Amino acid sequence: MSAQYLFNGIVTGGILALPAVAFSLLWKLLRFPNFAVSAYLTVGAFAALTANRGLGWPLASAWLGALAVTALVAWLVDRVTFRPMRARRPFSLAIASIGVTFVLENVIRFVWGNDFRAYDVPVTRAMTWAGLRIGREQLDILGVAVALMLLAQIFLTRTRLGIAMRATADNPPLATVKGVPTERVIGLATLGGGALAGGAGVFLGLDTSIDPLLGAGLIISVFAAAILGGIGSAPGALAGALIVGIVEEVGTLVIPPTYKSAIGFFIILVVLLVRPTGLAGART
Amino acid sequence: MTALLEIEDLHAGYGDHEILRGVGLRVDEGEIVTIIGPNGAGKSTLLKTLAGLIRPTAGSISFRGRTLAGARPDAVIRLGLCYVPQEANVFGALSVEENLAMGGWVASGAREARVREVLELFPALAGRRRQRAGSLSGGERQMLALGMALMVEPALLLLDEPSAGLAPALQRLIFDRVREINARGIGIVLVEQNARESLRLCRRGYVLAMGRTQAEGPGTALLEDADIRRLYLGG
Numbered sequence: 001m002s003a004q005y006l007f008n009g010i011v012t013g014g015i016l017a018l019p020a021v022a023f024s025l026l027w028k029l030l031r032f033p034n035f036a037v038s039a040y041l042t043v044g045a046f047a048a049l050t051a052n053r054g055l056g057w058p059l060a061s062a063w064l065g066a067l068a069v070t071a072l073v074a075w076l077v078d079r080v081t082f083r084p085m086r087a088r089r090p091f092s093l094a095i096a097s098i099g100v101t102f103v104l105e106n107v108i109r110f111v112w113g114n115d116f117r118a119y120d121v122p123v124t125r126a127m128t129w130a131g132l133r134i135g136r137e138q139l140d141i142l143g144v145a146v147a148l149m150l151l152a153q154i155f156l157t158r159t160r161l162g163i164a165m166r167a168t169a170d171n172p173p174l175a176t177v178k179g180v181p182t183e184r185v186i187g188l189a190t191l192g193g194g195a196l197a198g199g200a201g202v203f204l205g206l207d208t209s210i211d212p213l214l215g216a217g218l219i220i221s222v223f224a225a226a227i228l229g230g231i232g233s234a235p236g237a238l239a240g241a242l243i244v245g246i247v248e249e250v251g252t253l254v255i256p257p258t259y260k261s262a263i264g265f266f267i268i269l270v271v272l273l274v275r276p277t278g279l280a281g282a283r284t
Numbered sequence: 285m286t287a288l289l290e291i292e293d294l295h296a297g298y299g300d301h302e303i304l305r306g307v308g309l310r311v312d313e314g315e316i317v318t319i320i321g322p323n324g325a326g327k328s329t330l331l332k333t334l335a336g337l338i339r340p341t342a343g344s345i346s347f348r349g350r351t352l353a354g355a356r357p358d359a360v361i362r363l364g365l366c367y368v369p370q371e372a373n374v375f376g377a378l379s380v381e382e383n384l385a386m387g388g389w390v391a392s393g394a395r396e397a398r399v400r401e402v403l404e405l406f407p408a409l410a411g412r413r414r415q416r417a418g419s420l421s422g423g424e425r426q427m428l429a430l431g432m433a434l435m436v437e438p439a440l441l442l443l444d445e446p447s448a449g450l451a452p453a454l455q456r457l458i459f460d461r462v463r464e465i466n467a468r469g470i471g472i473v474l475v476e477q478n479a480r481e482s483l484r485l486c487r488r489g490y491v492l493a494m495g496r497t498q499a500e501g502p503g504t505a506l507l508e509d510a511d512i513r514r515l516y517l518g519g
Contacts, residue, residue, distance in 0.1 A: 160385065163378065163382050163385060163386065164386065164389065166375075166377060166378060166382075167375045167378055167382070167386045169377075170375045170376060170377040170378060171372055171374075171375050171376070173337070173369070173372070174369065174372060174373065174374075174375065175375075175386070176337070176357050176358075177335055177337065177357050177361070177367055177369065178361065178386055178387060178389050178390070178432070179357065179358035179361040179362060179389050179390035180358075180386065180389050181358065232377075
């Protein structure tokens, strides 16, 4: 029984890891917590819904379409809202990102309405293995999430552009002095972050249901995972996401599911009190 | 001698706050030039303006015969003018190797050969290629910062207090390396708090105070000048 919760927690953590990595890296790079990542999740979910239900695409293609659409939305938001504010204080940018979230959420609500929706996917039967009920979709989600995390890590550590992204996050003035095109790097990170969040939004819609508050329900967990992992660390955010996912699922054994979202808040509180730099932290 | 860098009546600052109020300076091909002066004289501001981080409000900068005033930092480094800031001059979260790669961002080709050259000049870094720069000692970090600058095969290095905060033995080592780099034909503008040592090192020196060039001359002459000794070298 509790092993089932553990497994569900790992799947939740896998979904959570994608926006958590995006949120964490963008935070370090742009020096503010971009809460609009929650809206990017919702944008991704609805983009795939439109492709899947409206255009009749299979979900795999719809998922790829959602990556592209969300990446583009994130890039446009950055251009229109955050770029002109680059020199402002982080607090102003964080507030602006909350404003962006309201706008995107309400555009979605205006177009698609408030109903709970679901993708048109063939019904599959869950497998049973060692007493665990494992959904086919859960396995797909986990596999793709792991693959995306690996790709992100390879990009950040093995490619010149990925190293430039880490350099820009670490020390923007020095990156500028060395001739690194920091605005292009930020643009690319925004595209990548948007894609990761959008892809996760589709997974979330597949795992639960789709409504305009889909991302808003997850942002505290994303925030908790990023802080737990240490801002700016991709492996940290992945570890943080898995821990948050597992604690949230297993936690429902002990506390009523109604209070599930409080677990994220609790984790944030504990991390900030005990180890403010997070798991990968200790570097300032 | 042809002038590598020529600055005339340069004015620059932050917002309404003018810090440079008419700086003139000249660096010849392959020359070491030292700039000394009290805190707040505008030494660092001058280097930042040359690097393209601050836009000058008036005056001219010419480098290798091209106008540089107002050029962006990436254009400046592409021309072979490379600025090494005093603080935070390495990427702490990146490895030594990654730092060198970023140092040579605008350089094209033969990167591996240049990395080898840099590691020959600074053998202390050779065994630490995969180590995070943030975990290096102060001296090693300074060597890495110089090494990063060499990755673009610069014509002129702008060094902001490369010996600051280092033990005397390490300061000597850094000055030795600066001499060695200069011996390869690379011009150097050195801003130093260690004024005596750096004036001995340079061919010519400038005294900067209140945003203006107050004196210039051969380093040894500046060292012996009674007024300069009294005002800027502590007697």
